[in-house]
Amino acid sequence: MALELRNPHSVLAVLKHRPHDVREIRCSSANPGGAWDEVLIVAQRAGISLSISQGGGNKRQRGKNQTERSSGTVAMVKERKDHTLKEILPPEGNCPETGLWLAMDCLQDPQNVGAIFRSASFFGVQGIILTKDRSAPMNSTVYDVAAGGVEAMPFTVATNLTQALKTAKDHGLWILGASEHAEKDISQIDRDRPWLLVIGNEQKGIRRLTGEQCDEICLITPRGEVSSLNASVAAGVLMSELSSRSSQ
Amino acid sequence: MPASRRPRKSKLMGNHQRAWIWGKHAVLEAIRSERWFPCEIRATEEVDEQILQELNAWHARQAELNAPESKPALEFETASRLQELCNQPDHQGLIARMPPYPYLSSNELIENLSDNSFLLVLDGIQDAFNFGACLRSAEVFGVDAVLIGTKGQCDVNSQVVRSSAGAVHHLPISQSDDLMKTLSEMKSAGVSLVAATEKADDDLPASRMQGAVAVIIGNEGQGIAQQHLELSSQRVKIPQTGRVQSLNAAVATGIVLYEAVRQRQSNHKQEDS
Numbered sequence: 422m423a424l425e426l427r428n429p430h431s432v433l434a435v436l437k438h439r440p441h442d443v444r445e446i447r448c449s450s451a452n453p454g455g456a457w458d459e460v461l462i463v464a465q466r467a468g469i470s471l472s473i474s475q476g477g478g479n480k481r482q483r484g485k486n487q488t489e490r491s492s493g494t495v496a497m498v499k500e501r502k503d504h505t506l507k508e509i510l511p512p513e514g515n516c517p518e519t520g521l522w523l524a525m526d527c528l529q530d531p532q533n534v535g536a537i538f539r540s541a542s543f544f545g546v547q548g549i550i551l552t553k554d555r556s557a558p559m560n561s562t563v564y565d566v567a568a569g570g571v572e573a574m575p576f577t578v579a580t581n582l583t584q585a586l587k588t589a590k591d592h593g594l595w596i597l598g599a600s601e602h603a604e605k606d607i608s609q610i611d612r613d614r615p616w617l618l619v620i621g622n623e624q625k626g627i628r629r630l631t632g633e634q635c636d637e638i639c640l641i642t643p644r645g646e647v648s649s650l651n652a653s654v655a656a657g658v659l660m661s662e663l664s665s666r667s668s669q
Numbered sequence: 670m671p672a673s674r675r676p677r678k679s680k681l682m683g684n685h686q687r688a689w690i691w692g693k694h695a696v697l698e699a700i701r702s703e704r705w706f707p708c709e710i711r712a713t714e715e716v717d718e719q720i721l722q723e724l725n726a727w728h729a730r731q732a733e734l735n736a737p738e739s740k741p742a743l744e745f746e747t748a749s750r751l752q753e754l755c756n757q758p759d760h761q762g763l764i765a766r767m768p769p770y771p772y773l774s775s776n777e778l779i780e781n782l783s784d785n786s787f788l789l790v791l792d793g794i795q796d797a798f799n800f801g802a803c804l805r806s807a808e809v810f811g812v813d814a815v816l817i818g819t820k821g822q823c824d825v826n827s828q829v830v831r832s833s834a835g836a837v838h839h840l841p842i843s844q845s846d847d848l849m850k851t852l853s854e855m856k857s858a859g860v861s862l863v864a865a866t867e868k869a870d871d872d873l874p875a876s877r878m879q880g881a882v883a884v885i886i887g888n889e890g891q892g893i894a895q896q897h898l899e900l901s902s903q904r905v906k907i908p909q910t911g912r913v914q915s916l917n918a919a920v921a922t923g924i925v926l927y928e929a930v931r932q933r934q935s936n937h938k939q940e941d942s
Contacts, residue, residue, distance in 0.1 A: 534797055568917075658920075661927070
């Protein structure tokens with residue numbers, strides 16, 4: 422199934438990493454403006470078919486929900502193929518001393534999944550494990566919110582996360598769960614290990630069986646009356662902490 | 670006559686469906702915080718007994734406080750009618766129509782500054798999800814108040830209420846017509862302005878965020894306005910270790926605020942010992 426991308430930055434990333442997967446770009450005018458202009462230049466050079474409808478057709482319109490912005494320009498792009506679990510893990514018996522991997526345990530909001538991919542790319546995460554059931558699919562929203570963060574990030578979709586975490590441990594990774602019920606603050610977590618950070622569902626957190634696989638469970642200690650951060654913000658803070666060596 | 674056709678004297682947060690906030694959590698936080706009063710509340714008959722009691726208590730209290738003609742309404746409707754009103758399927762049987770958000774004036778913000786104020790300044794956050802998530806993080810990390818401008822800035826709307834997870838009801842938010850002027854006043858009052866920008870030379874851990882500090886986060890596309898950057902006391906960037914060059918504005922806000930809290934706490938510990 423083709424994705425319909427509306428964020429020019431996510432399209433630019435596809436053009437850079439796998440230009441042949443961009444099937445078509447539909448614009449409402451020859452000069453859509455902003456970063457789309459750059460998209461059109463790169464696309465033309467790559468020989469991608471452009472369809473331009475002047476006037477009518479895809480005019481600027483309000484999206485399905487109140488906050489969605491849409492310029493009317495879209496790119497039809499092939500989905501990225503996921504990897505196998507083994508491909509995203511370090512080779513067995515040869516695990517690096519540090520590094521960061523990520524797992525999302527049934528995240529349901531594609532906005533969160535996209536934002537997490539973007540942060541993961543920023544902080545150099547080496548691979549992401551997603552869950553198959555009761556989870557947001559890798560849809561257009563995820564690609565657009567990630568703003569290119571999906572393109573260079575190896576990911577795999579696991580049917581059984583518990584099993585995947587066990588395999589990750591066999592490959593030498595340490596599992597770190599994030600939960601608001603934890604006792605340890607993230608600042609108390611040892612940095613000098615190859616961590617696989619597990620982010621839980623927006624409402625329920627990480628599942629019990631997932632929690633049982635964790636070597637450590639940590640939290641970001643809250644100070645206000647709202648007890649928890651948005652899942653993608655929490656993930657960003659944790660990745661930032663785990664990847665910062667300068668603050669040590 | 671149905672309540673919706675009753676003549677209204679007060680303004681609303683938005684037109685039509687946009688004036689409604691939805692969901693048990695959002696509506697109950699609104700009546701509990703007593704800062705931003707609903708004009709009217711609609712619920713389904715199936716709403717929990719406990720919630721119903723709370724709603725009735727609120728309604729009775731409002732009846733005492735308000736003149737009869739301005740008393741907010743509490744009415745019961747079908748779930749599908751609620752969905753029609755707020756245009757959201759996940760209303761959980763409880764919605765409230767809200768007046769405009771009661772922003773703190775920039776004068777009040779300046780008057781309430783102390784030598785330990787912890788502030789967040791958003792320089793043109795356009796996206797409601799981002800804005801809400803920034804507010805939620807600000808609340809979690811104990812920020813005293815948030816300052817926003819008007820240009821290119823998303824207002825507090827129903828979507829922001831949703832994505833802030835109730836933080837809008839607890840956190841003072843000030844809106845300034847002239848962000849440059851308010852920032853200058855804050856700086857004169859001794860607040861250190863820390864700008865989070867990719868153009869910085871210093872990494873975040875090199876920042877100094879103890880004492881009175883305001884963290885400035887820029888617009889999703891253009892970042893912080895040039896004049897605000899020039900006014901700032903420190904410019905810092907989040908150290909990048911991967912390939913994608915920028916972070917989502919709400920994620921960046923969370924990371925900078927977390928670092929600020931870490932520094933401010935270690936400062937307290939030093940004072941204690």
